[in-house]
Amino acid sequence: MHDIFLTPYDPQATEGAIYKKWEESGYFNPDNLPPVNGSPRTEPFSIVLPPPNVTGVLHIGHAYEDSLQDVVIRYQRMRGKKVLWVPGTDSAAIATQARVEKNIQKEEGKNRHDLGREELVRRVSEFAKNSENTILNQIRKMGASLDWSRYAYTMDEKRYRAVMEAFIRMFNTGLIYRGHRIINWDSKGQTTISDDEVVYKEEKSKFYYFQYGPFVIGTARPETKFGDKYVVIHPDDKRYKEYEHGQKIELEWINGPITATVIKDEASDPEIGSGVMTITPWHSQVDFELAEKHNLEKEQIIDQYGKLLPIAQEFAGMKITEAREKIVEKLHKKGLLVKIDENYVHNISTSERTGVTIEPQIMEQWFVGVDKPFIIPHSEIPGIESGSETTLKKVMRMAVESGAIQIPQERFKKIYFHWINNLNDWNISRQIWFGHRIPIWYKSGEIKAQVDSPGAGWEQDPDVLDTWFSSALWTFSTLGWPEKTTDIETYHPTSFMSPAYEILPLWVSRMILMSGFHLGQIPFRTVMIHGLVRDKQGRKFSKSLGNGIDPLDLIEKYGADAVRMGLLVGTAIGNDISFDEQKVKGYKNFANKLWNITRFTLEATEKLDISSFSVGKVSEQDKKILEKLNDTVKDVTKDLEGSKYHLAAEKIYHYIWHELADKIIEESKPILNGDNTQEKLSRQHTLYILLTVSLKMLHPFMPFVTEEIWQHLPEKETELLMVAGWPTH
């Protein structure tokens, strides 16, 4: 027995070296995996890592997600599959650019226009490149068995090609179009954001009632009312039946007399306020749709910096927040203020990234049309025939409805369908500089879609693509698309994806959209949606709350194996996880327990020729012990096949500690010290089997300590435990 077992297990001294050993073996790359029982691995199994932000650091949510995937990956590898787990990072365009801009502002007092587009992009790219290694090394620390030779970055050359190709194909099919539509404007980030990046916050504010000709109208936003010249009334509202649709009414308004037009539409709810509303099509989604329907004029009131335009006359140039009270005051003086409700509670939309209030604006932007019919040339998705007419929405729906994509948790399927039913066209253009620039060129009214400039005089569209556009291609762009690679053939659709539920609309559904359109395939077969890691009070971990737990500190203190177990045991997938450091500590002790089980076993079998033992010599009680082991293996395997990782982990833990250590080893002491040589021999061999099988079962969950022990075993089937065969039963 090696002396190493005489002192307690030390994760710090072990984990780095073990990871290096794994990496050097080349087995993270499926092309190098050894055959199983003489025959090459044929059945592929693949996952692409949800790419973390390139400038980010590992947080407890990643730690959980990475552990979960690594368990699946290691299990499948031991089952003899051709296993690929592709690593990568995301440029997270808006977030990254915002961060660099802030730094530059702080250190050099310059803004992005001072630097110019080219220089800013260079600086942001440099920043991203420099911080890339941080997150990658942190992922290594978790023990994640990723094939680093296939590392991808959403902004690298290959992914750039994929993004360009995807855009141009969709443009040529007519699914990507440019149009004046109402969008969500982030005045701080100076860019649009998609509907899914809008966060609603409840706010109490004042609600004003104004006299508007013969009507009383209510609003929380008086500053948008300059251009309101339509009054909308429900057609069945008896109070206003003398007014005709289209009727003109002269009335006194903020800056003097105006002519208002009566519009009759069901959109006006007679129950709310006075039952009459005016509309501001330029700055409200609902009003915009109403204006489109009745073909009404639209006027911009607020500019892109959140200031009032000349239409506001004396208020022009003012910030909307300061203009509000002044406008109310003016209306009050004119005797048009009816009353103010101080306790109006409503939801305001804010930007997920910058936190500022979103101002709806009409702008010319690029969109992906989700309801637009197109002919799909090739489709493997059940219910959608190759060459048939379909829509992206239908592709997204059928991929899940048909069962081609499995979402084991029913409730998330419901959320998915609900989201699809409410889906509008996807705004994909962003007014920032860092990202994939839209491959569209203009020259005096002409427009061309191609990567390189068509020649002199052509101007490229200044916008870049939504970062989720490139993320949506992730399952196949990482495998080499648009080239026809063997990786795509072998590993796509991927086998498994385990995202957090909050990312279902943002990412999961869009991968289904893109994979469906470009490949006619689903992007993955199983989506196991997981919950969020929360602290003991049920709060999300965040910097601002100061409750953040750095997984690296935990690894330092307890070892990566313990962190993995602490996150996985007792946490049903899909529910939020309440994280408890005590738990992690318990699994550190467990690693040491296993360490000492090994010590005991190796001491007891030191002079034994393990390979020479035959099955016939096993004692009756040892047969029972082995039977129980087999039952456990069977049970654990069933749980793993059924994605019940938390149950599998707990059962292995329980077996090793409370069966193997507490019962079997205790009972073995008199046998090993006794003089029945046959019984002793049988027990020695049994103990060795129990140890090796336990190591195998535990390996996907606690890869480091199990591999380290494996390295010191005198007799083993493979050099590395990570490629040993999963125990049979």
Add this chain to the structure above:
RNA sequence: GCGCGGUUAGCUCAGUUGGUAGAGCAACUCAUUUACACUGAGAAGGUCGGGGGUUCAAGUCCCUCACCGCGCACCA
């Protein structure tokens, strides 16, 4: 307003098709140099949120109410 989850031991959570309630941590009693003190043995602790129903049998299925959390919509 529509919808989704949760409510099980002091705490954090499991509980796969209905079949005598489980784990970890904490607390309690005992053991004390043992493969391991990063330890062992033992005991204690729950009318499974309330109420109703189906069933021989319900934590589990159905209805209903309450509280907590979340999503979507509305937001004049």
